[in-house]
Amino acid sequence: MTIAEAEDKANVLVLGGGAVGTMAAYALEAGGRAKVTMVLRSNYDAVKKSGFSIDSIDHGQHNGWLPSRIRTTILDPTETDVQHYDFIVVTTKNIPDVPPTVSTLIKPAVTSDLCTIVLMQNGLNIEKPLLEAFPNNTILSGVQMIGASETAPGIVLHNEPDICKLGVFEAEGKGDELKLCDEQRARRFVEAYNACGRVDCRFDDNVRYTRWKKLLYNSSYNPVSAVLGMDVTRMRVYKHVIDDLVAPIMREIAAIAAADGVHLSEDLVRKLITIDKLDSWFMPSMGQDAGKGNFIEFENIVGEPMREAQRLGVPCPTLTTMYSILKGIQTKTKETRGLITPRVTDARPYRG
Amino acid sequence: MTIAEAEDKANVLVLGGGAVGTMAAYALEAGGRAKVTMVLRSNYDAVKKSGFSIDSIDHGQHNGWLPSRIRTTILDPTETDVQHYDFIVVTTKNIPDVPPTVSTLIKPAVTSDLCTIVLMQNGLNIEKPLLEAFPNNTILSGVQMIGASETAPGIVLHNEPDICKLGVFEAEGKGDELKLCDEQRARRFVEAYNACGRVDCRFDDNVRYTRWKKLLYNSSYNPVSAVLGMDVTRMRVYKHVIDDLVAPIMREIAAIAAADGVHLSEDLVRKLITIDKLDSWFMPSMGQDAGKGNFIEFENIVGEPMREAQRLGVPCPTLTTMYSILKGIQTKTKETRGLITPRVTDARPYRG
Known part of the structure; x- marks a missing residue:
């Protein structure tokens, strides 16, 4: 050299x-x-x-x-x-x-x-x-x-x-x-x-395309694994988890990406639903983190696509509810880790 | 006598x-x-x-x-x-x-x-x-x-x-x-x-009215407590749980009830959001059951209002996602109790 x-x-x-x-x-x-x-x-x-x-x-x-x-x-x-x-x-x-x-x-x-x-x-x-x-x-x-x-x-x-x-x-x-x-x-x-x-x-x-494409999997399988504590094999064996949660979120992501100028085809969606080996019993990283009581990476994986949807006027009801639940999980972890303490005096009268 | x-x-x-x-x-x-x-x-x-x-x-x-x-x-x-x-x-x-x-x-x-x-x-x-x-x-x-x-x-x-x-x-x-x-x-x-x-x-x-009214609380606070493992005091201290989950579900229930001919006022909704004593730290029954690994009563409390909404053409996105998650929780409990066993051969190729 x-x-x-x-x-x-x-x-x-x-x-x-x-x-x-x-x-x-x-x-x-x-x-x-x-x-x-x-x-x-x-x-x-x-x-x-x-x-x-x-x-x-x-x-x-x-x-x-x-x-x-x-x-x-x-x-x-x-x-x-x-x-x-x-x-x-x-x-x-x-x-x-x-x-x-x-x-x-x-x-x-x-x-x-x-x-x-x-x-x-x-x-x-x-x-x-x-x-x-x-x-x-x-x-x-x-x-x-x-x-x-x-x-x-x-x-x-x-x-x-x-x-x-x-x-x-x-x-x-x-x-x-x-x-x-x-x-x-x-x-x-x-x-x-x-x-x-x-x-x-x-x-x-085409960084934006690459990131939206990766979100198809990450914004769907990850939150579901975290909220349910369920691996991808079980999700597919118990088909309703795919039909009612994973697949709807993937399609919402594809719709938001489309409004952002990124085309993710239905073929791609279907391919990603079955991307993991069926007998992998794989727990996505967010599910692993939630299971260990670690903080979860939900703001950029779920929150930002949701905020893009709000900006672009694209409905994403499943993603939105998932986001709110993940935020609740994160809040609990913050409490467990001593970052926040629930005080009754912090609860204002409801004015929503 | x-x-x-x-x-x-x-x-x-x-x-x-x-x-x-x-x-x-x-x-x-x-x-x-x-x-x-x-x-x-x-x-x-x-x-x-x-x-x-x-x-x-x-x-x-x-x-x-x-x-x-x-x-x-x-x-x-x-x-x-x-x-x-x-x-x-x-x-x-x-x-x-x-x-x-x-x-x-x-x-x-x-x-x-x-x-x-x-x-x-x-x-x-x-x-x-x-x-x-x-x-x-x-x-x-x-x-x-x-x-x-x-x-x-x-x-x-x-x-x-x-x-x-x-x-x-x-x-x-x-x-x-x-x-x-x-x-x-x-x-x-x-x-x-x-x-x-x-x-x-x-x-x-007016049985129908009485039941819809009770659902305002039961279809909202109960599922949220089960999914998050969180008591009502924390939900109100951590305001986003009320704003993003409990209150939206209550309003969805009121909208479905309205389509079913039962008027539940916005005043009633707001009253029920704060019905529990703020310092009760009360865990609703579905949250207690989920925490103990018991089966949860989600079909008649969440599933039936959702199906009424489908029948009547009323959107209820938050309730629907909650239902799917609760179904996943129940599926896991069925597995834990030995009622079902996940078999890889049960997972059909995705045709959704």
């Missing part, structure tokens, strides 16, 4: 040390085009001691793997030099209704306009707070189709291939030159991600 | 030995105009041994109380004589989607057309299967506003007064003479119930 090649390595900060963040970090390091710093929380001690144990359908078995650096906070107080990151990759859950927000979280690492922020997170309009907080930075959209889970701290099982679409969240009113710069940064990230030759990361020239 | 008076005692079978059934049995026996046989299940042994312990806002404290007879089944196989009951009072939960149905359950006790069946149960259209199964019997509607709970087997706390409306579920096409007979039987039951002088049981000449 020449010095020039070495200097060409992108300095990448990966936020979120779960399965998805770890596999992204692994792919980036394996390609040799990036030097990755991971910010870890709950699994820091385990990883510090023994590294990650990875069993990956794309990359094989690796015990004791570590990225270039691991940290517990974005800025390491023991280091005096403030790092410049070319890319800040956010793979944490996106829960804007529970502080801190993504913008607040990454702010210390956004040291200049040269930092590109990659949101590898689900949902609609997740870029809006970032574009507002960092109007001069490039914000990228990463949508992953990956099956990976952290079975114990630092132990990652990656059993469905890493397929990723990476594009630009374009701010309104940007000039052509800046747009070109955004795209170049996106393509640079795609190349760094693909350099390992074992993942399928593609430049996405 | 003269022989004539003694013979005038109504022979009453009370089905359901929970708090509501026990207080009904107590009021009937206390009035001296009825001889009550109670059919008990889970609390039979406790009651057989020590009687009921009753702490009642209407009737005071009574330890070791027993009705004239207690049984474990409708027909006692150790008795050779088949009893004729003037009134069969059903206070069990009404769960038509889980066998046996009320009709099947009471059939052995309906020995002649002279048996009057009193349905002290919530919900709409609960009389329809009974009118079909027993077309020549009188079917009465009992709607209770009572606060009572069985805190342990045979221990009943009755803390809100027993106010009851009792009327006739009229079958279509009945002649005036039979209608008069139905009403006389209803009035006889009201008199027997009121004879103790400590309850407020009134003849109800």
